[in-house]
Amino acid sequence: MLYVNTLNNNAAALYEQIKRWVSKGKYTTTPIALINKLSLSDSYLSFPQMRRGYLAPTISSINKRTDLSVYIQEIRRNPANKNSKVVKLIFWIKRKNENKLISKESDL
Structure with a gap:
């Protein structure tokens, strides 16, 4: 199976x-x-930078290379305003179907 050893350090930590x-x-x-928990760079204090530079590529890597499927939901201070500050992240997580993982590994 594909596991953490196929991920970079940032993706493995998440x-x-x-x-x-x-x-x-x-x-x-x-x-x-x-x-704070993952000891990420201060450059990610800007959420748009965090989304572009860390979350999007990391989640993509986790979804492609591991046994998990992950989706992030951003909760904003004012849900009616797309420009309001993101105050919470919900990572929705589920295990992938084992049969699908085996077929993906055979494609490598």
Whole structure:
């Protein structure tokens, strides 16, 4: 199976964090708490930068290379305003179908 050893360090750290919550189906945190927990660069204090430079590529890598499927939901201070500050992140997590993983590995 494809596991953490196929991920870069940043993706592996997030994978390990969210894998603990797979039985619950979700992991909820704040952007600042995630930065602190994973010891990310201060450049990610800007959420748009965090989304572009860390979350999007990391989640894509986790979805392609591991046994988990992850989707992020951004909760904003004012949900009616798309430009309002993101105050919470919900990582929706589920295990992939084992048969699909085996067929993807054989394609490598």
